[in-house]
Amino acid sequence: MKQCFSLILCVILFICPICVNAAEAPETGAEAYVLYCADSGEIIAEKNAGKRMKPASTTKLMTTLLTLEQAAKGNEVVTFTDDMIAEGSSMYLKTGEKVTLKDLAAGMMMSSGNDAAKAAALTLAEDEKAFSRLMNARAEKIGMKNTHFVTASGLDDEEHYSTAYDLALLMNEGLKNEAFRQLTAQKSALVAFTEPSDKRVTYNNHNRLLSLYEHCIGGKTGYTIAAGRCLVSAAEKDGVTLICVTLNDRSDWDDHIKLYDYGFSRTAVYRSPDASFRAEVPVVGGEQKSVTVKGERDFSLPVSADDKDKIERKVLLDRFLYAPVNEGQEVGRIEYTLNGKRVGGTPLRAASAAAARRTDGGFWEWIKGIFSHG
Numbered sequence: 001m002k003q004c005f006s007l008i009l010c011v012i013l014f015i016c017p018i019c020v021n022a023a024e025a026p027e028t029g030a031e032a033y034v035l036y037c038a039d040s041g042e043i044i045a046e047k048n049a050g051k052r053m054k055p056a057s058t059t060k061l062m063t064t065l066l067t068l069e070q071a072a073k074g075n076e077v078v079t080f081t082d083d084m085i086a087e088g089s090s091m092y093l094k095t096g097e098k099v100t101l102k103d104l105a106a107g108m109m110m111s112s113g114n115d116a117a118k119a120a121a122l123t124l125a126e127d128e129k130a131f132s133r134l135m136n137a138r139a140e141k142i143g144m145k146n147t148h149f150v151t152a153s154g155l156d157d158e159e160h161y162s163t164a165y166d167l168a169l170l171m172n173e174g175l176k177n178e179a180f181r182q183l184t185a186q187k188s189a190l191v192a193f194t195e196p197s198d199k200r201v202t203y204n205n206h207n208r209l210l211s212l213y214e215h216c217i218g219g220k221t222g223y224t225i226a227a228g229r230c231l232v233s234a235a236e237k238d239g240v241t242l243i244c245v246t247l248n249d250r251s252d253w254d255d256h257i258k259l260y261d262y263g264f265s266r267t268a269v270y271r272s273p274d275a276s277f278r279a280e281v282p283v284v285g286g287e288q289k290s291v292t293v294k295g296e297r298d299f300s301l302p303v304s305a306d307d308k309d310k311i312e313r314k315v316l317l318d319r320f321l322y323a324p325v326n327e328g329q330e331v332g333r334i335e336y337t338l339n340g341k342r343v344g345g346t347p348l349r350a351a352s353a354a355a356a357r358r359t360d361g362g363f364w365e366w367i368k369g370i371f372s373h374g
Helices: 002-022 056-073 101-111 114-124 128-142 164-175 178-184 252-265 362-372
Strands: 032-037 043-047 077-079 098-100 188-192 200-204 216-224 228-237 240-247 267-272 278-284 290-295 299-304 311-317 330-338 341-350
Touching (some): 032 252, 056 101, 056 114, 056 128, 056 178, 056 216, 077 114, 098 101, 101 188, 164 240, 240 252, 240 267, 267 330, 299 341, 311 341
Antiparallel strands (some): 032 240, 188 200, 216 228, 267 299, 278 290
């Protein structure tokens, strides 16, 4: 009996730590999901994050990004034609109407317009197949290794797929584009048509998370019968940016909120006011006896809450400098390590110049100068 009890106890002790770890992340209804830290590239939680699945209209994140990038070069006016008509969700463009590329981006991001996506594709490339090549080339550049786009809108195709992780990378790339970042954060967008010139339409954003979760800064919904409910979103809190992707998830709004609450509870930002660093450093052989050294910028690093107090800060700065010293010259650094590994740093720069002093004493005077600062 004692041996049996001991065996049971050992089994419990072995299993419990695994159960605790597994229960750390909240349960979701998603077939696949990922919670990704945009600042560090860390995956905080995931399930089947690398599984190839149908992304539905979250595809429009890519189409919108490419459209806005082209619009930045020239916000072309697009005439809507019969071959731009598309099934499914729409911004309800009519043949002969004219809008700009930025308006098409708004139609995609707000009302998930398949017509807007197709119009953008046929404007940026000779046909949809050529546009898909642009999409896939950009996906490869971003690092989306398990993604292949066929349609600009996300309508189902056997060869059209992505993963939760790849879509997180795509959302992160989009957030780096200011026009994209501003558009995806809007709850609605007003489109003023070029033709007819008196037509104004306000399109409401399908992304309800912008209203449901105070820290949400954008995202894109998606749905087809085959793909199920898909949602890509981003949120910011206390200097940390997280991206959440759920694929085939009936409870996507609630699951994103639960995952964000979990993620933000596990992340923190280590901050150091390095821009306020000041030190007076002697100069050997200079017209000036010393120069002021200052920090270039403040330092911040998103880390897990457990690691915040483990970061070590070390100032690397010589006791004296040799002339000449140029203004703005990097003369030292502040380095940060976590568990012995370098995780970042900021430069220390001379606030003014120190020209080399001419002296008749030659070499021995120079040597004397060195030791006088020892």
